[in-house]
Structures are given as C-alpha cells and as structure tokens.
Amino acid sequence: MPVNETLARYSDWSYVSAVVVYVLAMVFYLVEQAMTKTRRQAARELTAVGGGSAEAVDAPAESVVVTRSPRADRFGRMGFSLNVLGVLLHAAAVILRGVATDRVPWGNMYEYGSAVCLFAVIGWLVLAKRFDIRRLSVWVLLPIVVLLFLGGTALYTPAAPVQPALQSYWLAIHVTAVSISSGLLLLPGVASLLYLFRAAYERNGRFAGFAARLPKAEVLDRLAYRVTVVGFPLFTFAIICGAIWAESAWGRFWGWDPKETCAFIAWVIYAVYLHARATAGWRGNRAAVINILGFASMVFNLFFINLVTSGLHSYAGVA
Incomplete structure (x- = not known):
C-alpha cells in the first residue's frame, strides 16, 4: 500500500512540535526548581509561612527546609500542563505515522525510539500525578528529549512500508510489548x-544544593522498585514473543544473536535486582546500582547493538 505523504508530513511536524513543547516544559520545571528555596536550621517542627509550603528534609546534623512559594508551584503546574500537551502531540506523531504507512508505527529505529519515549512520558505523568513527585519531571524529561533529538536527526527514516521480514503480526505483539516495557x-x-x-546527601550532606530538592531516598528507592515490578514481567513477555517469532521466521527459538544476547543480559540484571530485593532485602545503593546497570544495558542494546554490530536484527533496527 502506498504511503500517505500528507499524513507522514503531519506526523513529522507533530514530532518536532512535541520535542519543542517538552523542552518548554523542562524550562518551566527548572524555573520551579530555581524558585524553590532551601535553608538550613536546627531540626524542629515546621509550619507553612506566608501561604507557601514548607517541608523538613532529614539531613545528617540539621534540618533543611525546602520552601516552594505559590508562584513556584504555579510554574510547576504550567510545566506539567505543557508536559501533557507534549504527550498529545507525541501521540499524534506516532498515530499519524501508523495511519500513513498502514502498519504499526514502530518498524524502524526512529519509530521505535519515538514509541519508547512516548510510553515513558505517559508512565511518568501517571506516576507524577499519583505520587506527587512532579519535582523530578525535569530529570525524567532530560534523557527523553535527548533520545527524541537523536531519533529525529541521526536516526530519522522517512515513512515507508516495512521490509518483508517484518511483515508479520508478531511485529505488533513483540515490538509493542518491548516498547512499553522499555519505556x-x-x-x-x-x-x-x-x-x-x-x-x-542524607549520609554526609554531599550535593546539598541539588539533592535537598529531591524526594527522600526511601521514596526514590520505592518508586524504582514498584515501576520495575510492572515493567519486568512485560519485558519477559516481549522476550518470549520474540523467541516465538524467531522460530517462525528463522527456524529456531534462540540463536544468541547480538540483540538477543544483550536483551537476555538486561533481563538477568533486572531479575537479579528483583530477586535481591525480595529475598536478600537489598535496598539502598546496591539495589540502585543494579537497576542503573539494567537501564544502561537497555540503552546499549538500543544504540550500540542496533547501529554498530551486525546480526539478524540489524536490517531494520527494531527491538
């Protein structure tokens, strides 16, 4: 089926618009951060002053008061609204690409990266709204904007039908699952x-200017664990679907192709993380380092394996 060039062009415009809006949202989030004041004082009970909000954050020898004025909160809410607008434009870019090509819109590296980032931002908006952790939004958007910029420049691919090897219903199942789980x-x-x-910061007061504005360490640790608990089973399902598709396409379930190997390594890292949390009670720095290694392996699989190595998955750059 021929590509609808008009819809494909609208998709590209929506993609660029989404990136611009995400950057504007980051600016508003940064203004909120800049207007959020921190000061040290002896530990005691704190109350809101002058209509603003104040919270006491534990520190080694004293208390750090994080005060966010109504004006700062207004900038944060404006940033969140822009964040939502960016998601709508981003979703429009993905949907229009799919309609223009009459297929699922993640058949190459550009489309796949866009889908991963979209699912990541949607997941973050849900978390930020539910757990009141909007202050982290700028740090979540930073890697997403970088990935989208790289996707829209170095990895951009014009709308076109997928290669014959990808013309399978497993593209919709396998790559959809891996896109959502990766996001x-x-x-x-x-x-x-x-x-x-x-x-x-909580141990010895280091990084006070930056870390004092973050949620408590236990909140971040719990957040990382809960999202991994949701994402890991979906990632497992994606790997199983990939193996079934591989048997149908290549006559074997597993062949230690570079991308398969890297995906398996990432799966093991996340499995170790969850197992250590559940059985050994690992929390804190050790668990965080393992989780970061899992994230690094996913990024490595996305870029290095797809773009540098050669293998059965190299023809289209899909996950």
Whole structure:
C-alpha cells in the first residue's frame, strides 16, 4: 500500500512540535526548581509561612527546609500542563505515522525510539500525578528529549512500508510489548540514579544544593522498585514473543544473536535486582546500582547493538 505523504508530513511536524513543547516544559520545571528555596536550621517542627509550603528534609546534623512559594508551584503546574500537551502531540506523531504507512508505527529505529519515549512520558505523568513527585519531571524529561533529538536527526527514516521480514503480526505483539516495557524501565533507571545523589546527601550532606530538592531516598528507592515490578514481567513477555517469532521466521527459538544476547543480559540484571530485593532485602545503593546497570544495558542494546554490530536484527533496527 502506498504511503500517505500528507499524513507522514503531519506526523513529522507533530514530532518536532512535541520535542519543542517538552523542552518548554523542562524550562518551566527548572524555573520551579530555581524558585524553590532551601535553608538550613536546627531540626524542629515546621509550619507553612506566608501561604507557601514548607517541608523538613532529614539531613545528617540539621534540618533543611525546602520552601516552594505559590508562584513556584504555579510554574510547576504550567510545566506539567505543557508536559501533557507534549504527550498529545507525541501521540499524534506516532498515530499519524501508523495511519500513513498502514502498519504499526514502530518498524524502524526512529519509530521505535519515538514509541519508547512516548510510553515513558505517559508512565511518568501517571506516576507524577499519583505520587506527587512532579519535582523530578525535569530529570525524567532530560534523557527523553535527548533520545527524541537523536531519533529525529541521526536516526530519522522517512515513512515507508516495512521490509518483508517484518511483515508479520508478531511485529505488533513483540515490538509493542518491548516498547512499553522499555519505556517503563527508563523511569526506575532515572529514579535509581537520583537515589544515589539523595542517599549521599542524607549520609554526609554531599550535593546539598541539588539533592535537598529531591524526594527522600526511601521514596526514590520505592518508586524504582514498584515501576520495575510492572515493567519486568512485560519485558519477559516481549522476550518470549520474540523467541516465538524467531522460530517462525528463522527456524529456531534462540540463536544468541547480538540483540538477543544483550536483551537476555538486561533481563538477568533486572531479575537479579528483583530477586535481591525480595529475598536478600537489598535496598539502598546496591539495589540502585543494579537497576542503573539494567537501564544502561537497555540503552546499549538500543544504540550500540542496533547501529554498530551486525546480526539478524540489524536490517531494520527494531527491538
């Protein structure tokens, strides 16, 4: 079926617009951060002053008061609104690409990266709304904007039908599952990285200017764990579907292709993380480092394996 060039062009415009809106949302989030004041004082019960909000954050020898004025909160809410608008434009870009090509819109590296980032932002908006952790939004959007910029420049591919090897219903099942799970697993990777800064601050006061504005370390640790618990089974399902598709396409379930191997390594890392949390009671720095390694392996699989190595998955750059 020929590509609808008009819809494909609208998709590209929506993609660029989404990236611009995400950057604007980051600016508003940063303004909120800049207007959120921190000051040290002896530990005591705190109350809101002048209509603003104040919270006491535990520190090694004293209390750090994080005060967010109504004006700062207004900028944060404006950033969140822009974040929602960016998601709508981003979703429009993905949907229009699919309609223009009459297939699922993740048949190459550009489309796949866009889908992963979309699911990551949607997941984050749900978390930020439910758990009141909007202050982390700028740090979540940062890697997403970087990935989208790379996708829209270095990895951009014009709308076109997929290659014959990908013309299977398994493309919709396998790559959809891996896109959603990869997007979700991006979030605990960021949360675990921020946890290390916050934990260092709570232990010895390091990174006070940055880490004092973050949620408590236990909140970040719990957030990373809960999202991984959701993303890991979906990632497992995606790997199983990939193996079934491989048997149908290549006559074997598993052949240690570079992408299969890297996906398996990532799966093992996340399995170790969840097992250690459940049985050995690992929390804190050790759990965070394992989770960051899992996130790093996913990024490595996305870029290095797809773009540098050669294998059965190299023809289209899909996950």
